[in-house]
Amino acid sequence: MIVESVLGNLDELTEDERAGLHLERVPLEGPALRQRVQRVTTDHGTEFGLRLAERRELRDGDILHRDGRNVVVVSTLPTEVLAIAPVSVEQAAFVAHSLGNRHLPAQFFGPEVAFAGLEGHTGVMVVQYDHTAEHFLTDHGVRFARLDRVMELPFRHAEHTH
Known part of the structure; x- marks a missing residue:
C-alpha cells in the first residue's frame, strides 16, 4: 500500500475516540521524519510505501492509515x-x-x-x-x-x- 497523506494525529482524537484502537507503530528517527518518499515497516511487520504529496515533517502520533479500529501511526524514536x-x-x-x-x-x-x-x-x-x-x-x-x-x-x- 502507498500512503499519500497524513490523516491527522492521535493528539487530535478524544479519549473516547482513542479507546479501543489497535495501534501499529512505524518507528522513525529524525532524518526519516523529513523524507516524503520512503518504505517503512510497522512494529507488526507490515510494509508501507510513503509518497506524501504535502511537504511536511512527520510527527510522533501522525496517522498514516486507518481501517476501522486498526490505526498505523508514526512513532518517533528518541x-x-x-x-x-x-x-x-x-x-x-x-x-x-x-x-x-x-x-x-x-x-x-x-x-x-x-x-x-x-x-x-x-x-x-x-x-x-x-x-x-x-x-x-x-x-x-x-x-x-x-x-x-x-x-x-x-x-x-x-x-x-x-
Missing part, C-alpha cells in the same frame, strides 16, 4: 541530545554563538518543559549529541545533560551563506 541550561544571559549568548559557529541545529524550550537533570532551569537549548560540543560545555562549566529524548520536531540545518 534522539541522543545535549540539553544545555545556561545560568545567565551572557553564558547563553556565549554558548549559542560558539555552538552556532559549529552549525549545530538547535531547539529552544522555556522553563515549563522538564528535562531530567536540569531541574529549575530558566530555559534550555537542545542540540543533537556531539562529542566536541560536550567537551566544550564541560571545559566552560556550562550546565548540561546528555539525554535520549523524543523530539517533537526533527533537527534540521538552516540554509545560510557566509
Whole structure:
C-alpha cells in the first residue's frame, strides 16, 4: 500500500475516540521524519510505501492509515541530545554563538518543559549529541545533560551563506 497523506494525529482524537484502537507503530528517527518518499515497516511487520504529496515533517502520533479500529501511526524514536541550561544571559549568548559557529541545529524550550537533570532551569537549548560540543560545555562549566529524548520536531540545518 502507498500512503499519500497524513490523516491527522492521535493528539487530535478524544479519549473516547482513542479507546479501543489497535495501534501499529512505524518507528522513525529524525532524518526519516523529513523524507516524503520512503518504505517503512510497522512494529507488526507490515510494509508501507510513503509518497506524501504535502511537504511536511512527520510527527510522533501522525496517522498514516486507518481501517476501522486498526490505526498505523508514526512513532518517533528518541534522539541522543545535549540539553544545555545556561545560568545567565551572557553564558547563553556565549554558548549559542560558539555552538552556532559549529552549525549545530538547535531547539529552544522555556522553563515549563522538564528535562531530567536540569531541574529549575530558566530555559534550555537542545542540540543533537556531539562529542566536541560536550567537551566544550564541560571545559566552560556550562550546565548540561546528555539525554535520549523524543523530539517533537526533527533537527534540521538552516540554509545560510557566509
